[in-house]
Amino acid sequence: MFRPPFKAKSRRLPATSDAAPGDNVVSLSETRGAAATKERILDSAESLFMEHGFEATSLRSITAAAAVNLAAVNYHFGSKEELFQAVLTRRLDPMNHDRLTLLTRLEAEAAPKALSCEKILTALFIPALTLARDPRRGGKNFLRLLGRAYADPAPFIRQFLSAQYAEMIVRFKTAFGRALPYLPRKELSWRLHFIMGALSYTLAGTDALKLIAELNPHESDDDEILLRRLAPFLLAGLKTPLPDVSDVTRELDVELARRAKDDRARRTHLTRS
Amino acid sequence: MFRPPFKAKSRRLPATSDAAPGDNVVSLSETRGAAATKERILDSAESLFMEHGFEATSLRSITAAAAVNLAAVNYHFGSKEELFQAVLTRRLDPMNHDRLTLLTRLEAEAAPKALSCEKILTALFIPALTLARDPRRGGKNFLRLLGRAYADPAPFIRQFLSAQYAEMIVRFKTAFGRALPYLPRKELSWRLHFIMGALSYTLAGTDALKLIAELNPHESDDDEILLRRLAPFLLAGLKTPLPDVSDVTRELDVELARRAKDDRARRTHLTRS
């Protein structure tokens, strides 16, 4: 009997994991015990969810890769959805916390002057890069998984990500607002939206576009090079003057007007024939 | 008996659809017949794939929404995967063809001078916008679906998209290369990658980030406004000087160095204790 207490916030831990939180013993030489089982499941799930997506990854493939019993997922996490959230939380939570900490420190260092956009963007990028470069954790896998989760239609994923990102986004938006006081708040919201989109999309590393870039395989795997190129690109967009004085919107208007005219012409031609 | 000939490239069409290709009779007042069945399936599949993704959408839900028999999908398209490809092809093929045509025309108009980045970006955006605004076709649904397909891990989707985009990407890359001759080809590849990513991500319209933008609901649905904001943003990034003289990379280096130092300090502290 004895139903799994997976809903309990803090249940009695097994003997193998009585290390205080904060110690980085993680799970070295820990090959059995409940905590080790949970971690093996999380690791396998992370790479399999990354590779095939949430729906297309079966619990059987996860438990097989983790060398644990099928029922272990439901016992330790409750359900497949909760497992997925646990996979995301494990790395996303520290990363976003890292971002906030770094932003706060940089703000304190720059006080009383406002932080530059360069430094704010740095606070956004560095924690992601740190995660990607950490060899202990499957950081690269995770960032890909995260990028995919952003585009996943499943409601529970979207809800979860919104909640996870909400606080961080607000903080960064006010920071950027201070750095770009001339920029209307709504325009800033758009640009921040574009930045987060480009970041998550780029880190997802969809190889569907690898042929666009003609990159050396090893180079496209280096996230540092990637962010080093992405950051100036996004920063230029962030700092650009308001769109209503831009050349490109004028070109858009020209073509839109031409299409409208063509459309009218085609319509009258059809009614006459 | 009479097995479905869904592999035959051009099989005899039913009586209701003997219109020559190119006529835009589409399927008005066509509520029965094989062609109408195929189109109803495509419409339902488009919106359901958009809403739930490929894996999470069942053939039963598609056929129910289309009011056709369950077996109709396998009869007319062969399999679920082929149906998905048909859904993408139906709109993506004309849209990319439209892009190439528009680019060619603009190049001819500007000859012998090189095309400006603004005009090239226009050739990239206008066909997508035209598709989105066409009320006859579920353009908006489709663009969302497309954005999601870009992030889908399924191999057959990635392969398919690569093939669909290959030609168009090459043409646009050479056009941008002519407009930005000072820019190294590899850097251009990166920036084009970022542009395609931001475009697909933005058009996907993931509402996970709606709270970032604090937008009016109706405003976030207007793809024209969206592209009007996105275009100047991306254009500024495209035209920005090389990253090795950028301020933001310097800031990235500062923080990376600091992290490396902290890391060394932490390591020595641990070995001493």
Place this chain on the structure above:
DNA sequence: CTATAATTCAAACAAACGTTTAAATGAGCC
């Protein structure tokens, strides 16, 4: 009208899915 091929239909298929069950196993405490 009749023959013939194309399409639709209800039903069934085997396989895979997430989840649940109850017994077996394991380790820590008195």
Place this chain on the structure above:
DNA sequence: GGCTCATTTAAACGTTTGTTTGAATTATAG
């Protein structure tokens, strides 16, 4: 040692999945 939990295990649960089948239906051609 015996007791008590937490954990693991193998098996089965009931659904749902994409696909196939063969007959019924419909439309076209001669």
